[in-house]
Amino acid sequence: MTPPRPSPRALFIVLEGIDGSGTTTQLELLAGHLRARGRQVLPTREPSGGPIGKLLRGILLGQHDTVGARPVDGRVMALLFAADRRDHLAREIEPALAAGDDVVSDRYVLSSLAYQAVEADRPWVERLADGIRTPDLTILLDVPIAVAADRRQRAGRPTERYDADGTQERVRENYRRLASEPARWGKVTTLDASGTVQEVHAAIAVEIDRLMDREGPIS
Ligand code: TMP
Numbered sequence: 001m002t003p004p005r006p007s008p009r010a011l012f013i014v015l016e017g018i019d020g021s022g023t024t025t026q027l028e029l030l031a032g033h034l035r036a037r038g039r040q041v042l043p044t045r046e047p048s049g050g051p052i053g054k055l056l057r058g059i060l061l062g063q064h065d066t067v068g069a070r071p072v073d074g075r076v077m078a079l080l081f082a083a084d085r086r087d088h089l090a091r092e093i094e095p096a097l098a099a100g101d102d103v104v105s106d107r108y109v110l111s112s113l114a115y116q117a118v119e120a121d122r123p124w125v126e127r128l129a130d131g132i133r134t135p136d137l138t139i140l141l142d143v144p145i146a147v148a149a150d151r152r153q154r155a156g157r158p159t160e161r162y163d164a165d166g167t168q169e170r171v172r173e174n175y176r177r178l179a180s181e182p183a184r185w186g187k188v189t190t191l192d193a194s195g196t197v198q199e200v201h202a203a204i205a206v207e208i209d210r211l212m213d214r215e216g217p218i219s
Helices: 023-036 051-060 074-098 109-119 122-128 145-154 165-180 197-215
Strands: 012-016 041-045 102-106 137-142 188-192
Touching: 012 023, 012 109, 012 197, 023 041, 023 102, 023 197, 041 074, 051 074, 074 102, 074 109, 074 122, 109 122, 109 165, 137 165, 137 197, 145 165, 165 188, 188 197
Parallel strands: 012 102, 012 137, 041 102, 137 188
Antiparallel strands: none
């Protein structure tokens, strides 16, 4: 009798990049790729669909910017993103991983380090993330800001808090710096995301297959 095959360890994979880099499109394709390899997958995103994530979406769209009111402070944004992440982990990510499902997330901690570092002190933003789960792999979709802005415009995306070119340039630089730093937040692989959807997907699939081959089944 053949022994039952050991099940592979559930993986936590994150896609990151500036607005318009393609993380949302690529996340669906990545989930499909994993399913085609026989895995159960939870696709998810931050800001999450939970209560703090919903509040954040409204703030990002300027829904609370009444005439004469100041915008929400950058440190408050950092606290809300950090709180949403812990809520997301506790209610969605950890239960799915514990059930043996892979989790693929459109944004996670690197978003806070890249974006909130523009409007708050980075060491403090890092401290807010102390002790959180590290992804097995983060893929940074790197794209020039002009290409990303063009994609956002074509997609008819509403203007959001961080859309200004100057901000996106700083966020992109922060991401690139993060990707070259020691792997405190897990392994980060940078891919050129200026190609077509299929080209970028193929490059992501290569990285994921490499990760799964490295992992192998656990016994
Ligand atoms: P989205 O447009 O990819 O849905 O993301 C929403 C915006 O929120 C995007 O501009 C990036 C920003 N963001 C942060 O600034 N910090 C974070 O921690 C996360 C998760 C997103």
